[in-house]
Amino acid sequence: MKLPVKSTLLGALAAVTLGVTSLNAQVGLTSSLATVNINATKSSVLSVLINSGGTQNLASLTDNTTNNFASPVNVTTTWDLNAGSNVVLVGSFSTPAQALASGTNFITSTYVKGKMSTGTPTSFTAFTQNGVGTIGTAGGSLTLFTQSVSGNLANSRTDNLDLQIDLTGHANLLPGTYTGTLNLQAIVQ
Amino acid sequence: MTLHRSWLRLLFLAALVAATEEQAAAQAGTVSTARVVSLAATKTGKLTMGVVSGATQTLASITDNTTNNFPIPVVIQTQWDLNPGQTGSVNVIGWFSTPTQALTNGAGTNIPSSRMKGKLTPGAPTPTSYPATFTAFTQNAVGGIGTAGGSLRLFQINITGANKTQTRTDNLSLQLDLTAAAVLPPGTYSGTLNIEAVTQ
Numbered sequence: 376m377k378l379p380v381k382s383t384l385l386g387a388l389a390a391v392t393l394g395v396t397s398l399n400a401q402v403g404l405t406s407s408l409a410t411v412n413i414n415a416t417k418s419s420v421l422s423v424l425i426n427s428g429g430t431q432n433l434a435s436l437t438d439n440t441t442n443n444f445a446s447p448v449n450v451t452t453t454w455d456l457n458a459g460s461n462v463v464l465v466g467s468f469s470t471p472a473q474a475l476a477s478g479t480n481f482i483t484s485t486y487v488k489g490k491m492s493t494g495t496p497t498s499f500t501a502f503t504q505n506g507v508g509t510i511g512t513a514g515g516s517l518t519l520f521t522q523s524v525s526g527n528l529a530n531s532r533t534d535n536l537d538l539q540i541d542l543t544g545h546a547n548l549l550p551g552t553y554t555g556t557l558n559l560q561a562i563v564q
Numbered sequence: 565m566t567l568h569r570s571w572l573r574l575l576f577l578a579a580l581v582a583a584t585e586e587q588a589a590a591q592a593g594t595v596s597t598a599r600v601v602s603l604a605a606t607k608t609g610k611l612t613m614g615v616v617s618g619a620t621q622t623l624a625s626i627t628d629n630t631t632n633n634f635p636i637p638v639v640i641q642t643q644w645d646l647n648p649g650q651t652g653s654v655n656v657i658g659w660f661s662t663p664t665q666a667l668t669n670g671a672g673t674n675i676p677s678s679r680m681k682g683k684l685t686p687g688a689p690t691p692t693s694y695p696a697t698f699t700a701f702t703q704n705a706v707g708g709i710g711t712a713g714g715s716l717r718l719f720q721i722n723i724t725g726a727n728k729t730q731t732r733t734d735n736l737s738l739q740l741d742l743t744a745a746a747v748l749p750p751g752t753y754s755g756t757l758n759i760e761a762v763t764q
Contacts, residue, residue: 401609401650403707406761409615411638411658413757415667415675415740417626419750455628457671457749529747 420455438547447535455529459563463507464519467558471515477551484515490537494520499539510560610645613761628747637735645729655706656718656761663714667755677701677714685735691719698739707762
């Protein structure tokens with residue numbers, strides 16, 4: 376009598392085991408692997424923004440003396456780089472011999488001066504330097520600052536550029552309105 | 565003499581016919597030993613997935629300290645043919661092999677998988693669960709698929725008789741979230757997102 380009971384129990388156990396195996400048969404089935412290639416680029420940044428003083432006016436120009444513009448050009452230079460030693464800000468006139476013009480009468484860049492107390496020309500200095508790298512013009516430029524970016528690859532700075540027309544020793548100008556454009560541009564070196 | 569031989573031949577033939585009939589009668593109803601032929605036919609479960617489009621994701625311009633969405637989704641297609649009595653659910657997992665270096669610029673700067681987020685716009689029918697909003701790839705593996713802390717379950721769908729055989733297409737949108745992250749050095753950051761399906 377005991378033997379049939381044991382056989383029955385073993386049979387039931389086997390059935391349960393088979394049932395579990397069957398239930399789990401498709402668990403852990405995996406597909407093939409698919410991949411997505413991801414590329415994200417962060418571009419280097421070097422920008423110059425004129426916050427104020429983008430238009431400079433001298434209401435009354437006086438011969439044979441210095442003529443200071445009333446308010447400075449406030450400029451912010453921002454950089455975000457992955458290499459480089461210095462950021463250099465340069466001011467320049469495209470045609471140094473005609474920095475400002477009134478018809479066919481000109482004021483050369485020799486008579487236009489800039490000063491940046493927080494930069495390189497801490498006293499009024501003529502725009503007679505050469506360009507830096509690919510920016511600026513020969514004889515019509517002024518390096519306003521050279522900022523080291525070693526360990527400082529992402530940053531910004533704000534400076535004031537004071538401008539002056541120094542007519543000391545200059546022949547008397549013909550009356551008129553003399554206009555011109557000063558270019559500000561930065562370069563990484 | 566000749567007559568005697570003829571009679572003998574007839575008798576012999578008669579005896580031979582009789583003996584043959586008796587033998588034939590004796591074999592009727594005889595059966596051989598039974599032999600069995602075992603038949604087994606297995607239909608294996610099927611589970612495939614592939615990227616239909618968007619296998620290359622490109623962000624032309626990363627902006628620091630904000631979210632950067634990749635412009636097009638990864639369109640994934642998942643197919644299965646399963647026994648609902650043997651399968652609980654189908655899961656699709658996306659993961660990065662090295663979560664601390666999900667994307668790298670090759671110059672020592674890495675973007676971890678915690679900055680990479682995924683969001684699923686599901687096809688029909690709606691899965692049991694999926695990341696409806698951008699969710700970081702910081703989950704653990706599922707069913708042995710994925711990496712610890714570098715995975716995201718893209719969907720889980722329970723298998724029933726109604727959906728035991730199905731082909732579905734889903735859109736996975738990716739985002740690089742640099743909110744509050746340190747400023748990245750400019751450069752191109754590349755990585756590989758793995759996607760695989762597994763049953764549970």
